[in-house]
Amino acid sequence: MLTAILIMSGLALVIGVILGFAAIQFKAEENPLVDKIDAILPQTQCGQCGFPGCRPYAEAISRGEADINRCPPGGDEGIHRLADLLGMDAKPLGDGQAQAKAKSVAVIDEQRCIGCTLCLQACPVDAIVGAAKQMHTVIAKQCTGCELCVAPCPVECITMEALTEDITQWKWTYPRYDIKNSALSTDR
Numbered sequence: 001m002l003t004a005i006l007i008m009s010g011l012a013l014v015i016g017v018i019l020g021f022a023a024i025q026f027k028a029e030e031n032p033l034v035d036k037i038d039a040i041l042p043q044t045q046c047g048q049c050g051f052p053g054c055r056p057y058a059e060a061i062s063r064g065e066a067d068i069n070r071c072p073p074g075g076d077e078g079i080h081r082l083a084d085l086l087g088m089d090a091k092p093l094g095d096g097q098a099q100a101k102a103k104s105v106a107v108i109d110e111q112r113c114i115g116c117t118l119c120l121q122a123c124p125v126d127a128i129v130g131a132a133k134q135m136h137t138v139i140a141k142q143c144t145g146c147e148l149c150v151a152p153c154p155v156e157c158i159t160m161e162a163l164t165e166d167i168t169q170w171k172w173t174y175p176r177y178d179i180k181n182s183a184l185s186t187d188r
């Protein structure tokens with residue numbers, strides 16, 4: 001019995017050492033720039049930039065494989081913050097990209113909802129609650145306004161409603177210093 005315990009403990013120790021060594025040796029080098037870029041992106045995970053979420057887009061920007069002006073939800077302000085971070089010139093939202101839109105949230109007409117769960121599956125941030133054949137509703141606080149749930153709805157009972165800005169949504173806009181005209185602009 002004691003021999004078995006000693007053998008098992010020895011084996012566990014050896015495996016532990018091997019795993020520890022492997023974790024150090026094969027650790028994927030995190031690029032801190034990706035974290036900084038990702039922190040500026042709006043985390044809507046909507047895919048409007050052409051990438052499957054904000055992180056993959058941040059990685060592509062850090063590798064110089066994608067431009068900084070492909071994120072409509074981030075809008076002009078996001079582009080300026082990325083330009084400042086990367087020491088680049090800001091540019092207007094990318095060609096063919098939808099113009100930056102006012103913040104909005106999805107609203108489900110619960111009377112018309114048939115409970116097919118398609119919107120729930122489409123939502124990248126789990127902002128929709130409901131069950132099969134039951135009414136679905138959107139948790140407005142969690143909704144990023146990415147509109148990914150609108151198209152799949154077979155009864156078209158989801159609408160996007162613009163958020164009216166009040167003290168709870170107001171945030172300090174990122175000042176932009178126009179070097180060429182040496183002017184500070186905080187236009188909203």
Ligand code: SF4
Pocket residue numbers: 105106122123124125126127128138142143144145146147148149150
């Ligand atoms: S509820 Fe709709 S609009 Fe809101 S985050 Fe989910 S998919 Fe996007």
Ligand code: SF4
Pocket residue numbers: 108112113114115116117118119120130136152153154155156157158
């Ligand atoms: S997709 Fe439309 S009908 Fe289906 S659960 Fe969502 S809101 Fe209801």
